[in-house]
Amino acid sequence: MESDLGSKRDGLKDNEDLRFLLDGAKLTKIRSKSWHKSRYFNLMEDCRTIMCSSKKLGKKGNTFLIEDIESVRKGRQTEGLKKHTDPDEEEKCFSIMFKGSKKNLDFMVNSKEEAHRWVTSLEKLMNHAQNLSKKQEREHWFISCMRKADKNKDNKMTLKELKHFLRQVNIEVDDTYVEEIFKKCDTSNSGTLEDLEIEEFYSLLTKREEIDVIYAKYAKTEGEMSARDLLDFLLNEQREQATIESALKLIEKHELDEAAKQKKCMTKDGFVMYLNQEDGCIFNPAHSPVYQDMSQPLNHYFISSSHNTYLMEDQLKGPSSTEAYVKALMKSCRCVELDCWDGPNGEPIIYHGYTLTSKILFKDVIRAIKDYAFKVNEMLILPLGE
Incomplete structure (x- = not known):
């Protein structure tokens, strides 16, 4: 579904990485020791959708969205790649990890340079998507949902x-x-x-009539907001400790109309742009880092915890995976559960006891916790063993 919202590429330049993804290439998709299939992957012209095609799928192919990707991992970091590829192929492998319950994709290519190119190009596209304005995010979300519908x-x-x-x-x-x-x-x-x-x-x-009302209330200078009008809005509505200088900076930063900017005024389009940016966000930026008192005893705090962390699906016959720990830790979970049992060859294992859930090695879980415990959160981690 192509609309101007998608085709403008939102500031993306036709650099080498973008062209590389648009051209695409054949990747070896890996599911098991015997299932290594060649599939063609490329970025579609909307610059937010990846298509996978094969002779079996024909022209339609399967697609996934860039915003659905949680991370791209270089090397044999997933359980699947560790099991189904050889150690000497480490530098030719990479994985795409998705948000939610969507299964990850494991790949192997012809060289470490090609693997590096895919990883870095996808990461740049993901970073671009994360840096979109709130307005662009909503437009992307809307068009993505429309495409699915x-x-x-x-x-x-x-x-x-x-x-x-x-x-x-x-x-x-x-x-x-x-x-x-x-x-x-x-x-x-x-x-x-x-x-x-x-x-x-x-x-x-998505027309916001309440924005029209508030703009009309403060736009007292020939139908536009002067710096003084904007300052009144910041003081009375936003409750900010603003000055005329800060109001002028907002006009310079967010106003789209050059003629209005020359007059030190803000049009309604500029006002909407301001509201959709971080400057107009209701969230207090001073609260982005941890600002609460963290010197109290541990039992004085709510702790983000995970129950049966090892399970990817249901607790009766679903698969256990170290990937479940990685996902929990990357969501800032600080307390993870390890149900430990005696395993073969003296190796402790983790699974949901007396059920049909699959088993994973205790040492693999500890390794995953070590690798990902503090990537997104510096607070201490509490492994709860049973």
């Missing part, structure tokens, strides 16, 4: 698909209103929306 993948949205999509993302809108803006946007009278029509539907659906 396009059931027949024809890059067009019917009224039925749009209504289903709105229910899926918990947007409660009256059906009559949806039909009204659908007809308004369907300029081709085709009964479907595509490209710019979808962008217009998004704009109408």
Whole structure:
């Protein structure tokens, strides 16, 4: 589903890494010792979707979104690659780890240089996605969800698909209103929306009347906000300790119209841009680092904890995995559970006792905890053994 929201690439330049991903390449996808399949992976023109294609899949292929990737790991770091590849292939392997329960993808390529290129290029694209403005994030989220709702993948949205999509993302809108803006946007009278029509539907659906009201309240200088008007807004509505100098800096930073900027004024578009950036966020930036008193006894705090940390799925017959510990730790979990049992050859194992869950080695879990315990959180880690 292509719209101008996607095709502008949001500031991405056609650098070598981007071109590398757009061109794509064949990667060896690995699932087991005997399942090593060649698949073609490339970045689509929207610069946020990766497509996997093969002769079996044909032109359609499978896709996943850049924003769904949690991390890209170089080398044989996953259980699958450790089991199903040889140690001397370490530098030719890499893995794509996904958020949530989606299974990771393990790959092997022809050289360590190619593996490094895939890892660094994907990481740069992920970093770019993470640095988008709040407005861009919402647009990306909206278009991504719309693409998923396009059931027949024809890059067009019917009224039925749009209504289903709105229910899926918990947007409660009256059906009559949806039909009204659908007809308004369907300029081709085709009964479907595509490209710019979808962008217009998004704009109408997300129109913020309360922003119009607050802007009109403070825009007292020929229909625009002067620096003094903006200062009044910052003092009265935002409760900030602002000055006329800080108001001028916000105009210089966020105003899109050069003529308004020359007049030291902020248009409504500039005001919306400001509200969607970190400067207009309700969150107090002073609270980004830990600011609470951390000198109290341990039992004075709530601790982010994980139960049956080793389980990837259900607790009766689901798989156990060190990857479950990695995911928990990367979400800042500080207390993880280790259900330890005697294993063969004197090696302790971890699994959900007296069930059909798979077993993993205690030493592999400890190694995973050692590697990932403090990557995103410096607070102490509490391994709870049973």
